[in-house]
Amino acid sequence: MNLQLLKRPQPLPRLIEEKDGVHAQxxxxxxxxxxxxxxxxxxxxxxRVRYSSLVITGQFPKRCKEIPLIDIGYVEDEGDILDVRGCNFRLLLFGIDNIVQIRDWLRFLIIRQRVPHSILGKPFEWQMQPVKNNKQLKISIFSPLNCFRLFS
Known part of the structure; x- marks a missing residue:
């Protein structure tokens, strides 16, 4: 006799009420x-850290931004400002208490997310892509960038 047939089906977990990743909020x-x-x-x-991404939600104005943890390459604190950067974004979080502990905990969660990502062989955002068009940059005569040529 199969015991699985005697058990009642359990309800599926509600993902909305699920706690954040390792209580990171x-x-x-x-x-x-x-x-x-x-x-x-x-x-x-x-x-908060939810699964494999950092989710920031604001109230005034109501905004929500989700950043994958593997895209974060820099986490530092200066005063009460937490500076989080990637290759093509910058996130500044103002007014955080216990900023040193939060910085270290966020670094740990980022490294922990990178391990399975690298085992699967997926490329990271910061890895160099081959250059398809390596033509030399030509600046026109009327460009405001010409002022930098005067000093070189």
Missing amino acids: WGVKAFFYRKKGFPLWSFKAQA
């Missing part, structure tokens, strides 16, 4: 995110 007074174009900013925010 921090209150932030404000955040500033810049990738390309206009920056995102918000006050009264919350940062």
Whole structure:
């Protein structure tokens, strides 16, 4: 007799109520995110690690930004500002308590996420891609970048 047939089916877990990754959740007074174009900013925010990404949600104005942990290459603190950077983005988190512990914990979670990523052989964002078009940069005569030629 198969015992699995005698058990009642269990309800599926609700992912919304699931705790954040290794209880990584921090209150932030404000955040500033810049990738390309206009920056995102918000006050009264919350940062948390959910699965394999850093999720920042702000209240005023209501914003949400999700960053994969493997794309983060730099985490430092200066005063009460946590500076998180990748190859093409910068995230500043303002007004964090216990910033040194949070910085170290975030670094640990980033390294922990990189291990299975490298075992699977997936490329990281910062790995160099082959140059397809390596033509020399030509600046026109009317470009404002010509002022740098005067000093060289």
